Amino acid sequence: MKAVQIVELTGPDTALRVGDLPEPDPSHMLSPGSGVVVDVHAAGVSFPEVLQTRGEYQLKPPLPFVPGSEVAGTVRSAPEGAAVKEGDRVAAFCGLGGFAEIAVAPEFLTFGLPDALDFAQGAGLILNYHTAVFALQLRGRLDAGETVLVHGAAGGVGTAALQVAKGLGARTIAVVSSAGKEEVARAAGADEVVRSDGPWKDEAKELSGGGVDVVLDPVGGDRFLDSLRALREGGRVVVVGFTGGSIPEVKVNRLLLNNTEVVGAGWGGYVMSKPQANREIGAVVERLVGDGYVHPLVGARFPPEQAADALKLIEGRAATGKVVLEFRR
Numbered sequence: 001m002k003a004v005q006i007v008e009l010t011g012p013d014t015a016l017r018v019g020d021l022p023e024p025d026p027s028h029m030l031s032p033g034s035g036v037v038v039d040v041h042a043a044g045v046s047f048p049e050v051l052q053t054r055g056e057y058q059l060k061p062p063l064p065f066v067p068g069s070e071v072a073g074t075v076r077s078a079p080e081g082a083a084v085k086e087g088d089r090v091a092a093f094c095g096l097g098g099f100a101e102i103a104v105a106p107e108f109l110t111f112g113l114p115d116a117l118d119f120a121q122g123a124g125l126i127l128n129y130h131t132a133v134f135a136l137q138l139r140g141r142l143d144a145g146e147t148v149l150v151h152g153a154a155g156g157v158g159t160a161a162l163q164v165a166k167g168l169g170a171r172t173i174a175v176v177s178s179a180g181k182e183e184v185a186r187a188a189g190a191d192e193v194v195r196s197d198g199p200w201k202d203e204a205k206e207l208s209g210g211g212v213d214v215v216l217d218p219v220g221g222d223r224f225l226d227s228l229r230a231l232r233e234g235g236r237v238v239v240v241g242f243t244g245g246s247i248p249e250v251k252v253n254r255l256l257l258n259n260t261e262v263v264g265a266g267w268g269g270y271v272m273s274k275p276q277a278n279r280e281i282g283a284v285v286e287r288l289v290g291d292g293y294v295h296p297l298v299g300a301r302f303p304p305e306q307a308a309d310a311l312k313l314i315e316g317r318a319a320t321g322k323v324v325l326e327f328r329r
Ligand SMILES: NC(=O)c1ccc[n+]([C@@H]2O[C@H](COP(=O)([O-])OP(=O)(O)OC[C@H]3O[C@@H](n4cnc5c(N)ncnc54)[C@H](OP(=O)(O)O)[C@@H]3O)[C@@H](O)[C@H]2O)c1
Pocket: 046, 047, 048, 127, 128, 131, 151, 152, 153, 154, 155, 156, 157, 158, 175, 176, 177, 178, 181, 196, 218, 219, 239, 240, 241, 242, 243, 244, 245, 265, 266, 267, 268, 314, 315, 316, 317, 319, 321
């Protein structure tokens, strides 16, 4: 099968090789001896793969390895008792091995792909949307009628968070860095859009009538203090990632003064050992697809041979929505 491997840790330009590899066994490291084998149509590309080309991600498999955490395609084989069967269209989270014509995922991280979504959209369904549901609903305790501010709102997690928040009945304020990204955030359902290079904190406070209930933050960096200041009493900043580069520090007296919270949301660490939690989050995502709220925005599609370009698009902050590699059309 055709696959893209990381062969050295020298960054997106030089780290990747496309080649022929043996087909994988129907076994996944999270479910040894068992796994759903998927004929991959599209593989999702995300920030962690950029980091993996430099050995900077927490998951550091020995070289060479096939990166790619999530795919969409059709089931080639499934273990007995699985919720999916041969021929089904699925979205699957494989962790690694997704940048290939055939990938393997645990049964509890494989979900039927709703007819409303194509394979490229399916390749953007799990990491971003399951994270958005987990971060907003489970960790941020977002309620209908509350206001949520989303940083990096034109990105993968950001667009997913906007759609999920609308589906949960919240009002949304998107923070983005350019006019092009403003359009993307609006297409994802942002009620209001503010610019990260402007007085976004004051604008957000005004737009929300005194402060937002939840900030979803995949960016981190310098803006973190203003995120805390943008909260109303009882508000929560949900920490999702650090695309801005630096990891912020909090002086906890700020939390005390305004009765606010900083909450961590690490989707992978939470759900990998909890099949039932995955099914519950999957059911919320499926309902939101059915209700028309969730429809992954696919920003750019590349053939496997151009995987480096896909990674560089993300690294260069130019990606909008989901970036995918197409293995079958
Ligand atoms: N906690 C979890 O469970 C979890 C799950 C999935 C992903 N993540 C993390 O969430 C983060 C976002 O992932 P994503 O897929 O949404 O990424 P993405 O599509 O590349 O979007 C990230 C956004 O961050 C903003 N940004 C600000 N400074 C940046 C910089 N220096 N370089 C690049 N982007 C910058 C950009 O928006 P503007 O240009 O508009 O500022 C960009 O659109 C990543 O760190 C990822 O690892 C965490």
